[in-house]
Amino acid sequence: MMKKISVTVFVVLLFIVPLIGLIPGEWNWNPRLEATLGTTVAMICAVVLLNHLFGYMAGKAIAFQTGKRIRIAEFLISLPLFVPVLLLSFGLYLTWIRLGLADRFFGVLLVLLLPTLPYTVRLYTNGFQALGERMLEQMVLIEGNRFKRWFYLTGPMLRSTLQSVTLLVTVITISQYALVALIGGGIVRMISLEVFPAYSGNSQGAARLATLWLIGLPILFYAGQAVIFSSWIRIVRRRLNGSHDTTSQ
Amino acid sequence: MWRGNAYPAALLMAGMVLYGLWVSISMTTSADYRELLTDEVFLESLAVSSYVAIISTVLALIIGVVLARLLSRTRLAALLAIPLFIPHLGAAYLAILYLSDVPVIGPHEGNYFSVILTYLYKEIPFVFFYLLPVVRRLDSRYQELGMMLGLSPVRRFWHARGVFLLVPMLEAAFILLAFILFAYEIPALLGVTYPKLLGVYAFDLYTQGDLSEQPLAFAMSVVLTGGLFLLLLLMTGLTRPLATKISRGRSE
Numbered sequence: 001m002m003k004k005i006s007v008t009v010f011v012v013l014l015f016i017v018p019l020i021g022l023i024p025g026e027w028n029w030n031p032r033l034e035a036t037l038g039t040t041v042a043m044i045c046a047v048v049l050l051n052h053l054f055g056y057m058a059g060k061a062i063a064f065q066t067g068k069r070i071r072i073a074e075f076l077i078s079l080p081l082f083v084p085v086l087l088l089s090f091g092l093y094l095t096w097i098r099l100g101l102a103d104r105f106f107g108v109l110l111v112l113l114l115p116t117l118p119y120t121v122r123l124y125t126n127g128f129q130a131l132g133e134r135m136l137e138q139m140v141l142i143e144g145n146r147f148k149r150w151f152y153l154t155g156p157m158l159r160s161t162l163q164s165v166t167l168l169v170t171v172i173t174i175s176q177y178a179l180v181a182l183i184g185g186g187i188v189r190m191i192s193l194e195v196f197p198a199y200s201g202n203s204q205g206a207a208r209l210a211t212l213w214l215i216g217l218p219i220l221f222y223a224g225q226a227v228i229f230s231s232w233i234r235i236v237r238r239r240l241n242g243s244h245d246t247t248s249q
Numbered sequence: 250m251w252r253g254n255a256y257p258a259a260l261l262m263a264g265m266v267l268y269g270l271w272v273s274i275s276m277t278t279s280a281d282y283r284e285l286l287t288d289e290v291f292l293e294s295l296a297v298s299s300y301v302a303i304i305s306t307v308l309a310l311i312i313g314v315v316l317a318r319l320l321s322r323t324r325l326a327a328l329l330a331i332p333l334f335i336p337h338l339g340a341a342y343l344a345i346l347y348l349s350d351v352p353v354i355g356p357h358e359g360n361y362f363s364v365i366l367t368y369l370y371k372e373i374p375f376v377f378f379y380l381l382p383v384v385r386r387l388d389s390r391y392q393e394l395g396m397m398l399g400l401s402p403v404r405r406f407w408h409a410r411g412v413f414l415l416v417p418m419l420e421a422a423f424i425l426l427a428f429i430l431f432a433y434e435i436p437a438l439l440g441v442t443y444p445k446l447l448g449v450y451a452f453d454l455y456t457q458g459d460l461s462e463q464p465l466a467f468a469m470s471v472v473l474t475g476g477l478f479l480l481l482l483l484m485t486g487l488t489r490p491l492a493t494k495i496s497r498g499r500s501e
Contacts, residue, residue: 007319008328015332015370018343054261060253073255076263081424082481083266084431086448087470090455090463091272092265114265121258126382128253140250167333175336178433178452192434195338199345199438211342218334 022211030209033194037213040191043105044173044221047112051120051169052162054113059124064133077121080114086178089114093183103185111183112176116169123168127161152240156233166225170218191217270474273467281468291469293444301361301436301446302429305368306422312369313376314418317384326381332374340371341438356439363439364446372425379421380414387413416492419484427477447473 062074089111093102101107128136136154143149155162177192186193195210285291320326332340344367348355354362387410395405436446445453447469455466 003319004323007316008325011316011320011325011328015374016328018347018370019331019335021343021346054258057253058255058258060251061255062253064250064252065255070255073259076259077255079262079266082427082477083270083474084427084448084451084470084477085266086431086433087451087466087473088266088269088273090451090466090470091269091276094272094276095268110261110265113261117258117262121255136250146251171334171336175338175434177338178437178448182452182456192338196434196438199338199342207342207345211339214336214339214342215334218336222334 022208022215024208024212028205028209030194030206033191033210033213036189036191036194039105039189040174040217043109043112043188043190044170044217046105046109047116047173048166048169048221050109050113051116051165054117055120055124055165058121059126060128062121062125063128064136074121078118081118085114086182089179089182096183102183103187105188108180108184108188108190111179112173115176115179116172119168119172120165123161123165127158131157152236156229156236159229159233163222163225163229167218167222170221174214174217270471273470273474276467277464277471281464282472285465285468285472288465290444291450291465294447294450297361297444298430298447301364301368302426305365305372305429306425308365309369309372309376309425310418310422313373313421314380314384314414316373317377317380320377321381321384326377329374329377332370333378335371337367337371337432338434338438340367341435343367343370344439357441359441359444361436361440361446364436367435367439368429372429375425376421380417383414383417412491412495416488416495419488423481423484430477431473 058073058077061070062077092111096102096104096107096111099107101110135157139149139153143152174191176190177196180188180190180192184190184193191210191213195214198206198210201207316329320329335343344363345356348363348366353360354366356363389409391409392405395409400408431448431451432446433448433452437449437452440446440449451466451469454462454469458466
């Protein structure tokens with residue numbers, strides 16, 4: 001009991017209490033910061049969607065396929081975790097110039113997949129493994145139409161995986177300064193390009209405001225997704241006429 | 250049942266990594282490597298980066314796995330999810346906010362303590378959630394079996410827990426090590442101008458120096474990628490016998 005209390009105190013003191021200092025006395029606006037929000041939100045949406053698309057396919061394959069080829073694919077996907085991505089992006093930048101992708105939204109989007117997609121694939125692999133092959137086969141027997149099956153069964157059951165992926169990708173994407181500055185050439189203006197100089201500057205107010213946006217955006221995305229999920233699941237329950245509902249009894 | 254498709258993701262990731270590496274190789278000559286490997290600034294940067302990365306990784310691993318053991322069956326695990334919402338840049342701000350006036354551990358000190366502390370803030374929760382599923386699956390009956398066989402506490406720990414934790418822990422360690430070794434944002438904000446960490450040094454060399462410095466940055470990316478790759482091969486080679494033993498033991 002003593003041990004549990006001291007661990008709780010340790011965790012709360014070191015990880016939660018520091019966040020109190022971020023609560024602002026008064027709310028200010030900074031037009032330079034808000035001007036980056038359009039690009040930032042668009043980029044986050046695009047990176048998140050591509051991560052879900054590629055990550056879902058790859059995670060399912062790694063969880064349910066066997067053999068040498070899938071192990072090689074798994075290794076190749078995890079490569080960016082084990083190599084210096086920023087240093088390799090120097091070379092990519094030269095190529096992006098030739099392909100006309102440098103200083104463009106799409107060029108930055110592609111490079112931002114490097115620090116995000118390997119994590120996404122891991123999360124999806126774990127999610128599918130936890131669900132299990134038998135469960136998925138069972139679902140095929142219950143519902144033949146694959147779209148209906150996804151809407152009623154697979155999607156809701158993968159809810160926690162989908163939510164973690166969105167959170168992780170949002171947090172990583174919003175925090176990239178060097179990659180965005182390099183590949184975007186200062187033209188693709190994401191929020192980190194304003195936040196970074198604010199931290200090196202002298203204005204405490206500007207730095208605090210920047211941090212609030214930095215933390216606020218992932219929370220907003222997460223909350224938005226939570227709302228979508230709860231209404232999705234409410235629709236599914238209503239459609240199933242409550243006869244399969246075991247939680248709200 | 251459709252069994253997914255890993256090739257688009259594999260092609261994207263391997264394509265960009267290997268192509269970036271190929272461009273870096275083609276931009277350098279052997280003279281650049283000779284210059285890099287005798288460059289005092291680079292060698293010092295490598296040393297101080299290794300120090301920061303190894304200390305942060307080891308501490309994050311130990312504290313993370315202990316917390317996972319202690320909190321795996323409690324609701325407190327949710328508390329540690331909160332730092333996951335904080336981007337690395339935001340964590341750097343916390344260090345600026347609280348440590349700026351503190352002597353030894355403040356930002357812009359040559360010992361890089363503030364950088365290490367910031368990484369611990371972000372990476373302990375990472376290790377915690379990376380290992381939580383493994384810790385939750387640990388079977389306490391192995392521990393009882395060890396007790397029954399009269400094994401010493403150390404050997405009991407190794408056979409009941411250690412073998413299952415080793416590979417995931419090494420994986421987490423490698424991810425953290427590679428990430429911290431080459432990260433830019435946190436050391437650029439909290440570090441000192443000399444010696445710089447590798448990510449900051451390479452980025453500044455590439456973006457701020459004149460064009461004649463660029464081959465050095467490319468040589469750096471080749472050498473460091475190659476070095477890390479060797480380390481990865483060594484690690485997988487060493488742990489493969491154990492990993493296959495464990496998976497065979499489970500499936501039979």
